[in-house]
Amino acid sequence: MTDLPYNPSRGQSQMTKMVLRIVLYVLLGLFALFYLMPLFVMLTTSLKSLDEIRTGDLVSLPREVTFDAWRTAWSTACTGIQCEGVRPYFLNSLLIAIPAVMISTLMGALNGYVVAQWRFKGANIFFALMLFGCFIPFQVVLLPMARMLGIMGVAGTIPGLIFVHVIYGLGFTTLFFRNYYVSIPSELTKAAKVDGAGFFRIFWSIFLPLSLPIIVVTVIWQFTQIWNDFLFGVSFSQAGTQPVTVALNNIVNSTTGVKEYNVDMAAAIIAALPTLFVYVVAGKYFIRGLTAGSVKG
Amino acid sequence: MAPILEVKNLFKNYGSTEVLKDINVSIDEGDFLVLVGPSGCGKSTLLNCIAGLEPITGGDLFIGGQNMTNVSPKDRDIAMVFQSYALYPTMTVAKNITFGMKVRGIDQATQDAKLNQVATQLQIEPLLHRKPGQLSGGQRQRVAMGRALVRDPKLFLFDEPLSNLDAKLRVEMRTEIKALHQRLGASMVYVTHDQIEAMTLATKIVVMKGGIIQQIGTPAEIYNRPANLFVADFMGSPAMNLIPARTRMNGKGMLVEIDRKDGDPIVLTDTRNKDLPENVILGVRPEDIADAALGRAGETQEADCVIDIVEPAGADTFAVMQLGGKHVTARLHAETSASAGQSQRLTFDLGKVSYFEPETGLRLN
Ligand SMILES: Nc1ncnc2c1ncn2[C@@H]1O[C@H](COP(=O)(O)OP(=O)(O)O)[C@@H](O)[C@H]1O
Ligand SMILES: [Mg+2]
Numbered sequence: 019m020t021d022l023p024y025n026p027s028r029g030q031s032q033m034t035k036m037v038l039r040i041v042l043y044v045l046l047g048l049f050a051l052f053y054l055m056p057l058f059v060m061l062t063t064s065l066k067s068l069d070e071i072r073t074g075d076l077v078s079l080p081r082e083v084t085f086d087a088w089r090t091a092w093s094t095a096c097t098g099i100q101c102e103g104v105r106p107y108f109l110n111s112l113l114i115a116i117p118a119v120m121i122s123t124l125m126g127a128l129n130g131y132v133v134a135q136w137r138f139k140g141a142n143i144f145f146a147l148m149l150f151g152c153f154i155p156f157q158v159v160l161l162p163m164a165r166m167l168g169i170m171g172v173a174g175t176i177p178g179l180i181f182v183h184v185i186y187g188l189g190f191t192t193l194f195f196r197n198y199y200v201s202i203p204s205e206l207t208k209a210a211k212v213d214g215a216g217f218f219r220i221f222w223s224i225f226l227p228l229s230l231p232i233i234v235v236t237v238i239w240q241f242t243q244i245w246n247d248f249l250f251g252v253s254f255s256q257a258g259t260q261p262v263t264v265a266l267n268n269i270v271n272s273t274t275g276v277k278e279y280n281v282d283m284a285a286a287i288i289a290a291l292p293t294l295f296v297y298v299v300a301g302k303y304f305i306r307g308l309t310a311g312s313v314k315g
Numbered sequence: 316m317a318p319i320l321e322v323k324n325l326f327k328n329y330g331s332t333e334v335l336k337d338i339n340v341s342i343d344e345g346d347f348l349v350l351v352g353p354s355g356c357g358k359s360t361l362l363n364c365i366a367g368l369e370p371i372t373g374g375d376l377f378i379g380g381q382n383m384t385n386v387s388p389k390d391r392d393i394a395m396v397f398q399s400y401a402l403y404p405t406m407t408v409a410k411n412i413t414f415g416m417k418v419r420g421i422d423q424a425t426q427d428a429k430l431n432q433v434a435t436q437l438q439i440e441p442l443l444h445r446k447p448g449q450l451s452g453g454q455r456q457r458v459a460m461g462r463a464l465v466r467d468p469k470l471f472l473f474d475e476p477l478s479n480l481d482a483k484l485r486v487e488m489r490t491e492i493k494a495l496h497q498r499l500g501a502s503m504v505y506v507t508h509d510q511i512e513a514m515t516l517a518t519k520i521v522v523m524k525g526g527i528i529q530q531i532g533t534p535a536e537i538y539n540r541p542a543n544l545f546v547a548d549f550m551g552s553p554a555m556n557l558i559p560a561r562t563r564m565n566g567k568g569m570l571v572e573i574d575r576k577d578g579d580p581i582v583l584t585d586t587r588n589k590d591l592p593e594n595v596i597l598g599v600r601p602e603d604i605a606d607a608a609l610g611r612a613g614e615t616q617e618a619d620c621v622i623d624i625v626e627p628a629g630a631d632t633f634a635v636m637q638l639g640g641k642h643v644t645a646r647l648h649a650e651t652s653a654s655a656g657q658s659q660r661l662t663f664d665l666g667k668v669s670y671f672e673p674e675t676g677l678r679l680n
Contacts, residue, residue: 205401208368213415213462214389223414227405 064088064283071279087280091288095281097268104285106258107265111245111292113176114261118183119240125184126191126236127229131221133192134199135207145196151189156249159186167254174256182254183244190243191236198232199225234300242293262289317380319344319502320365320470325374327360327526334360335526338374342504342519347496350506351513352523353549358506359398361523362474365504367391379469394463395472398479400455402447402462409434409443412461433465453484460495473505477512489515510550514538522546538600541669544676547598553646556604558639559673560597564589571597571665576621576637583616585665588680595679598669601633604645607660608652615662622653634659 059076064087066080074081093103132138133145163182164173172178202225210220251261260268266289270282318341327335334357342348350358363369365376367388376384383391402411412433413426434440437457447455456476463471476492477485493516496503507513513520514534522529522537522545530542541547547555561572568586575581607617623642624635627649634645634653645661653659670679 203399203401205397205399206403208363208366208388209395209397209401209462210403210414211368211388212366212393212395214418215414219418224403224405 060283060287064091064280064287066280068276068278068280087278088284088288090278091269091281091285095269095278095285096272097265098272104262104265104269104288107260107262108288110176110255110259111262114179114183114251115241115244115292118180118187118244119237121180122184122187122191122240123233123236125188126193127195127226127233128221129188129192130195130197130199131225133196135202135204135220135225136217145192148189148192151186152193156186160249160253164254174254174259176259179250179254179259179261182250183240183247186250187240187243191240194232194236194239195229198229202228238296238300241296245293265289317377318342319346319379320348320504321377322361322365323375323377325361325364325376326372327357327364327369328372333526335364338528340521340528340531342502344502345500345518346502347516347518348504348521349513349517349519350504350521350523351510351549352508352529354508356523357526358508358523359474360526362395362472362504362506365470366393366395366472392469393472394466394468394470396459396463396474396476398475400447400459400476400479402455402458404447407444407446408439408450408458408461411447411458412465415462415466429465433461436464437461452480453488456480456488460492464495464499469502471501471503473503475506475508478507478509492516511552514550520550522549524549539667540678541598542678544596544598544671547669547671551600553601553633553644555669556597556599556601556638556641556643557671558597558599558641558643560595560639561593562591562595562670563593571595573597573639581618581620581638583618583663583665585668587666588670591670591679592672594673596671596673596676597639598671599643599663600667601644601646603664603667604643604647605662605664606647606651606653607662609648609650615664617660617662619658620661621658622655625653625655 055077062078062080063071063076065083065085066074067082067084067086070081091103093105094101095103097104097107129148133141133148163185167173167178167181170178170181172181206224207220210224215223245261246263247261248263248267251264252267255261255264266285269285321341322338325335325338326333338361340348350361352358360369364371365378367383367386371384374384375382378391378393402408403414406414409430413430416426416429430443434443437460439454439457439461442450442454442458447458450458456479459476473492477488480488489512492505495501496516505512505516514537517534519531520534520537521531524545530537530546532540537546537550541550541555544557547557558573562585563570563572568584569589569591571583571585573581573583605615620636620638622634622636626633626635630649632647632649632651632653634647634651636643636645647653651659668680671677672679
């Protein structure tokens with residue numbers, strides 16, 4: 019190694035590499051800053067008093083940290099005529115999102131398992147149609163869905179919203195699980211059949227325990243979609259059943275007197291916290307490959 | 316006694332492609348049946364049909380004398396070892412082995428006893444609490460065997476169980492499977508594309524090609540009297556020499572004439588066969604061509620041949636020459652005097668040759 023002849027072009031290329039690297043980091047840093055700026059402004063504004071907001075600088079740190087705006091946003095801010103803060107709507111969102119995520123994930127897992135491992139006649143067409151469901155725009159289903167909910171007698175209720183989200187999410191969850199399960203060799207199913215296990219037993223004992231990574235992916239995806247949904251929420255809810263996204267909109271838009279930016283910001287952060295929380299808690303499972311060495315290796 | 320397994324006129328189509336055509340096989344208790352053939356010839360499909368994992372298009376299937384054609388896999392009293400082992404990845408070795416018993420609701424004490432017995436038999440006790448991901452290929456193979464053995468079924472099915480192992484381990488496991496078969500006296504159907512595995516393990520071989528059975532017989536029958544050119548070429552390593560030749564009768568017997576690259580044709584006299592068509596393919600195993608100088612019993616005929624290549628392989632030396640326009644391999648003694656480019660006097664054992672019809676490929680003698 020040491021007696022390699024000196025190569026001038028090598029030194030130069032290393033120099034170029036270094037410069038490129040610095041440029042890259044500066045650019046990345048700028049982008050990160052660009053993305054973090056709004057969050058920073060939201061956070062600092064939510065911790066300022068209204069006086070300070072009026073007199074101070076948008077990007078400056080709060081002179082005096084106060085959680086008043088958070089308290090107001092959570093429990094007393096007005097969403098139209100009611101003034102209970104976002105709390106009841108936050109609860110609504112949880113009541114909608116948690117069951118909807120669980121049901122759509124479980125059904126997606128079953129669908130994916132069937133399509134990938136129990137190749138029934140027409141499985142491909144079935145899957146193609148499911149996939150097509152992913153690409154139908156929200157707006158298209160609004161009216162038929164409203165009619166459906168009316169017929170089912172769940173219009174304007176939380177179960178109604180759960181139903182809507184489950185139906186709309188199924189295409190995606192099925193796709194996720196199907197793509198995960200097709201990579202599992204069919205010999206596993208065959209072995210279990212010879213061992214005497216049936217459809218549900220194989221799903222429960224063999225496929226579900228293998229599925230943690232894809233369950234996490236699906237849950238994050240579904241939770242984010244459902245929690246952040248506004249259109250279904252605003253279309254299919256009524257006074258007591260609105261999700262937090264709709265409430266947030268109402269708080270920001272109900273202009274009675276001065277605009278309380280700090281409260282708006284605090285409410286917005288509260289509304290965004292659960293999705294952040296899900297990423298932080300579940301994100302690490304994203305990477306885990308549990309199937310490593312499962313069948314061959 | 317009824318055969319353990321009987322396959323009658325079995326057909327299997329995937330859509331419009333015929334994968335298995337009119338399969339008829341039966342095996343008796345204790346038989347070790349090997350299905351052998353090139354990749355894609357339908358061996359796994361046939362095994363899956365026997366297991367009930369694939370519905371069959373036509374025909375009937377009996378296991379232990381009972382018609383199992385429409386019975387689900389779990390009720391066929393079979394156990395199967397898969398090519399990829401198909402161990403349940405999230406279960407420990409112990410759970411893998413007992414899963415079948417658990418599903419069938421067998422009590423815990425029996426499960427434990429059987430698990431112990433099988434673990435001892437296969438020497439996998441230290442592995443029982445590991446997951447499949449933490450095992451080597453050979454260990455996984457053992458666990459897969461264990462999962463089958465613990466069932467104690469009427470019929471064992473193996474789908475290329477050794478093909479994922481390295482060469483050395485494969486030979487070891489081959490011997491072990493053979494020992495296992497002898498010890499248990501169990502009936503087995505074993506799929507492989509490796510003709511050596513087939514020869515060493517089988518009590519009965521089925522050679523398949525393109526979804527059609529080419530020949531069924533004992534290893535000796537298959538080796539010595541291949542039914543057609545395909546079987547002759549497929550079974551044996553190095554393969555049987557298949558040499559175009561002409562025959563004609565004279566007073567002493569049948570003369571077999573083979574063209575040489577230079578010089579007159581070789582003329583051999585076969586006293587056992589007669590009245591074959593004029594043009595035939597002569598099939599000679601490499602070991603039936605030997606050094607004339609080193610002597611050899613049997614119905615031998617001598618001829619001089621120019622050797623093109625000499626390949627010493629330890630115990631034997633292979634000599635390659637050109638006869639009838641084909642490369643012909645002879646398995647000679649290690650101490651042969653043959654050398655490349657030189658003429659060598661060789662003996663041909665005409666007592667063991669096969670003749671094939673060139674067009675149809677069918678055996679003539
Ligand atoms: N599920 C399937 N659908 C369509 N064709 C198949 C299917 N499974 C196997 N085949 C075809 O059947 C033939 C036999 O396959 P297989 O039994 O796996 O061969 P082998 O085990 O002898 O290598 C192959 O040509 C294969 O392409
Ligand atoms: Mg196969």
